[in-house]
Amino acid sequence: MxxxxxxxxxxxxxxxxxxxxxxxxxxxxxxxxxxxxxxxxxxxxxxxxxxxxxxxxxxxGFCESCAATETIPDLNIMGNLDRWSRVETAKRRLFYSLIALGLPRVSPAGKALRFSFMADEIGPDGQVIHKVLTGHEEGAITINIAEADDDEREARRVAMGEPYRTLLGHLRHEVGHYYWEVLVKEAGREAECAEVFGDAAQDYAAALQRHYAEGPPQGWDEAHVSSYATAHPWEDWAETWAHMLHIVDGLDTARNHGLDPSGTGVDDAHAITDPEVLMQAWIPLATAMNAMNRSMGHQDFYPFVISPIVAAKIGYILQLIRQPALSTQAVA
Ligand SMILES: [Zn+2]
Ligand SMILES: [Zn+2]
Ligand SMILES: [Zn+2]
Incomplete structure (x- = not known):
């Protein structure tokens, strides 16, 4: 930023x-x-x-970011205005990165990126009648706005054994699924992408079921950025995509505040295409930030380890983003 x-x-x-x-x-x-x-x-x-x-x-009449929101929660329900507001604030930060990276919000084939922010439907007896699942389908991203409540989100993070869970992180992950459709599927790169992320044709529902029943395989962190990334190649892509955005935005913010413990003099984080250059700049910064957080008694700023295989996956994504046809909307 x-x-x-x-x-x-x-x-x-x-x-x-x-x-x-x-x-x-x-x-x-x-x-x-x-x-x-x-x-x-x-x-x-x-x-x-x-x-x-x-x-x-x-x-x-709506801005670039708000115009992409199709559904908002029922504002007659107490707290929903606040939750919606928090999700939109995170979404504008997401859009900052998409614009800076020159990523289209309408694909060459006409598929538009759009968002629905919804709440579980609760019956008079307090039971959930209709549960809203956070996810992506054909460019439409749904976020359960319960995630905008810090206590709710933190409880889910602990229950799922996750080291990191934020609204911005959800948005960065879900938007990754959209850009898989744009940069891989629409571009006819499925076979090429499968060489990096694995064969996405495997049964998605069965893969997720297996992941939730058995957990990640031993040694998962050698090739995956998170345990959830092992569930299916689509989730690996979306998780890796989210990290690409975490890292590029983190470096952009650091550069603009004069923070560069790597001494590599990263100029424009949004223009880096070499994953080695990215990691040389990022790892010393993330290490320093983790140390800073620990000195305040906070949890780690970046509680992840990027293996060489994960760095190569990020490199593949950066390469696809830098295709000349996509760069027309980039901010100078
Ligand atoms: Zn707006
Ligand atoms: Zn996903
Ligand atoms: Zn002023």
């Missing part, structure tokens, strides 16, 4: 700020220039007042 400043007083402001806390200027974030601008009579996203979206209005 770039370092952003108030256009009026030059004070540093956060990505999600709707106002400069120093000079009280109302702010709009320009997602294509990646700068803060004064609101100053310009048209803001229609969601600005309701969920503090600080992006500008697009064609239909």
């Amino acid at each position: 770039k370092r952003l400043v108030c256009p009026v007083c030059q004070q540093q402001v956060h990505f999600a700020n709707t106002i400069c806390l120093n000079c009280q200027t109302d702010l709009v974030y320009d997602p294509f220039a990646a700068t803060m601008t004064p609101l100053d009579g310009s048209a803001p996203c229609l969601n600005r007042d309701q969920i503090a979206c600080n992006w500008p209005a697009g064609d239909g």
